[in-house]
Amino acid sequence: MADILTQLQTCLDQLATQFYATLGYLSTYHDNSPAIPPNVPNAAPALSKMTKNTTSPPIPASVAGASGPAASPPPPPPQQPGAGAGLQDPDQPPEPDSARTFASRQRELARDLIIKEQQIEYLISVLPGIGTSEAEQEAKIRELEVQLRDVEGKREAKALELRKLRGKLENVLGAVAVGIHGDEKGRR
Known part of the structure; x- marks a missing residue:
C-alpha cells in the first residue's frame, strides 16, 4: 500500500x-488577443473603464496583424548598447x-x-x-492481526532455535580449536 x-x-x-x-x-x-470577442456588447468592461497599470497597453497580435499595410508598424523594442541585431532584450517577453x-x-x-x-x-x-465497507475493512484488519501474531510466534521460535544452534556451533568450534591448539601447546 x-x-x-x-x-x-x-x-x-x-x-x-x-x-x-x-x-x-x-x-x-x-x-x-482578447478572450472575449470585441463585437459582443456588455461581454466585458470597456478598456476605457478599466484602470491602467501601464502607459501603453499591449496591442493584441490579431488586431495589429488585421490593421493592414496602411497602419504603421509598431516601433521596434529599444536595443541595448552593444546588443546584436539577432538578440532579444532579456527584459522583454x-x-x-x-x-x-x-x-x-x-x-x-x-x-x-x-x-x-x-x-x-x-x-x-x-x-x-x-x-469495501468499513466493517469489511475492520474484519480484514482483525484477520491480518491474527496472522501477524502467528508469524511473530514462528519468528520467535526460529530465533530461539538459531540461538541454540549458534551455541552448539560455538561449542564445536571451541572443541576443535582446543584440539588443534592444545596439541601444539603440549609439544612445546
Missing part, C-alpha cells in the same frame, strides 16, 4: 508541476507563438494533463479498501 501511496504522491506532485508549466507557457506565449503552434501546444499540454489525471484515478482505484 505504501508503494501505491508513494506513486500517488509522485503523480500529484507531477500534476501540480504540469499545471504550473502549462500556465507559464500559456501566459508567456499567447498573442494577447518572448515573441508569441504562431496561432497554429500555440493551438498545437495547447492540445499537447491538455493531453498530458488528462493522461496524468487518468494515472491518478487508476492509482486511487487500486488502493486497498476502495469499494
Whole structure:
C-alpha cells in the first residue's frame, strides 16, 4: 500500500508541476488577443473603464496583424548598447507563438494533463479498501492481526532455535580449536 501511496504522491506532485508549466507557457506565449470577442456588447468592461497599470497597453497580435499595410508598424523594442541585431532584450517577453503552434501546444499540454489525471484515478482505484465497507475493512484488519501474531510466534521460535544452534556451533568450534591448539601447546 505504501508503494501505491508513494506513486500517488509522485503523480500529484507531477500534476501540480504540469499545471504550473502549462500556465507559464500559456501566459508567456499567447498573442494577447482578447478572450472575449470585441463585437459582443456588455461581454466585458470597456478598456476605457478599466484602470491602467501601464502607459501603453499591449496591442493584441490579431488586431495589429488585421490593421493592414496602411497602419504603421509598431516601433521596434529599444536595443541595448552593444546588443546584436539577432538578440532579444532579456527584459522583454518572448515573441508569441504562431496561432497554429500555440493551438498545437495547447492540445499537447491538455493531453498530458488528462493522461496524468487518468494515472491518478487508476492509482486511487487500486488502493486497498476502495469499494469495501468499513466493517469489511475492520474484519480484514482483525484477520491480518491474527496472522501477524502467528508469524511473530514462528519468528520467535526460529530465533530461539538459531540461538541454540549458534551455541552448539560455538561449542564445536571451541572443541576443535582446543584440539588443534592444545596439541601444539603440549609439544612445546
